[in-house]
Amino acid sequence: MERTEFITVDTHTGGEPTRIVLDGIEADTLAGETVRERRDRFEATADGVRKLLMQEPRGHADMFGAVPVPTDRADLGVFFMDTDGYLDMCGHGLIGVVTALIERGELPEAPELTVETPAGLVDVTVKIADGVVRRVAFENVDSYVCETVTVEQDGVPVEARIVYSGNYFAVVDADSLGVVLNSEDATQCIDPALELRRAVNDATPEDPVTGTRATVSAVELTASDDSDRSCVVFADGSVDRSPCGTGTCARLTLHHVDGDLAVGERVEVTGPVGSTFEGYITDTSVNSGVTVTSPVVSGTAHITGEHTFYQNDDDTLGSFTLS
Numbered sequence: 001m002e003r004t005e006f007i008t009v010d011t012h013t014g015g016e017p018t019r020i021v022l023d024g025i026e027a028d029t030l031a032g033e034t035v036r037e038r039r040d041r042f043e044a045t046a047d048g049v050r051k052l053l054m055q056e057p058r059g060h061a062d063m064f065g066a067v068p069v070p071t072d073r074a075d076l077g078v079f080f081m082d083t084d085g086y087l088d089m090c091g092h093g094l095i096g097v098v099t100a101l102i103e104r105g106e107l108p109e110a111p112e113l114t115v116e117t118p119a120g121l122v123d124v125t126v127k128i129a130d131g132v133v134r135r136v137a138f139e140n141v142d143s144y145v146c147e148t149v150t151v152e153q154d155g156v157p158v159e160a161r162i163v164y165s166g167n168y169f170a171v172v173d174a175d176s177l178g179v180v181l182n183s184e185d186a187t188q189c190i191d192p193a194l195e196l197r198r199a200v201n202d203a204t205p206e207d208p209v210t211g212t213r214a215t216v217s218a219v220e221l222t223a224s225d226d227s228d229r230s231c232v233v234f235a236d237g238s239v240d241r242s243p244c245g246t247g248t249c250a251r252l253t254l255h256h257v258d259g260d261l262a263v264g265e266r267v268e269v270t271g272p273v274g275s276t277f278e279g280y281i282t283d284t285s286v287n288s289g290v291t292v293t294s295p296v297v298s299g300t301a302h303i304t305g306e307h308t309f310y311q312n313d314d315d316t317l318g319s320f321t322l323s
């Protein structure tokens with residue numbers, strides 16, 4: 001029997017897991033100049049490793065992962081994956097990776113770091129006390145509103161605002177999907193959100209800055225009261241337990257563009273399990289006639305454990321999702 005081992009350290013950020021792969025991935029499957037190229041190579045040559053570590057029986061339907069990779073453009077390179085594929089940027093994952101690597105001594109205890117992600121460079125500020133990372137803030141890549149798409153759901157028109165914040169989000173009022181966000185049951189968000197994402201992507205929204213198609217990967221349901229509650233559904237129906245880092249950035253950008261949030265004004269956003277992120281817009285500019293923001297989001301992560309996962313060649317079950 002042949003065995004391959006994968007070493008991970010796992011964190012949660014406001015309840016949302018990040019499984020960080022420290023060892024076991026073959027170096028040539030991560031080859032590339034940029035983190036995006038390394039991620040694309042991994043996807044093309046070693047996507048089975050993602051499935052093995054994210055899906056059942058080693059993972060679960062809401063598992064999330066990150067792969068730190070070498071870079072000479074920043075202090076750290078990292079890409080992100082889930083049960084269904086890859087995201088270009090992830091706020092909760094970034095907070096988890098920075099926390100775990102500093103607490104394990106694999107990143108310097110520096111108050112400021114830069115991280116290269118497939119979406120671009122992200123500036124990170126870290127608060128550390130007694131070797132424990134207390135809070136991580138990241139200034140995301142540029143964020144902007146792409147367009148508003150109206151789709152029909154159950155015979156009713158639903159307005160979705162498409163926002164880029166490292167990933168493309170469809171931001172929608174939960175009421176318009178018949179979902180009450182302060183309920184105990186976040187799973188009620190999944191089916192309406194996935195249906196909305198399908199409909200929005202069928203409408204082929206455009207990114208006004210890049211001039212390319214804006215393919216929505218996540219749906220952010222927001223409360224119509226003033227509570228700043230949100231619930232983000234992504235991948236094949238995963239619910240982010242945290243308030244979602246890039247989702248919070250999308251929300252801040254919308255608030256700013258709508259005239260409801262001044263530069264520097266701080267907002268606390270609450271996710272489905274009651275955990276919070278804080279965020280603000282630090283700067284704005286104009287690109288292609290569009291207001292572009294620089295959102296900053298902060299939160300706290302904790303290490304939950306370390307794993308040595310086995311892939312035994314006599315284990316024929318493989319990895320799977322139950323759908």
Ligand code: PYC
Nearest residue numbers: 090091092244245246
């Ligand atoms: O925190 O940005 C985030 C995120 C995206 C998907 C899940 N979490």
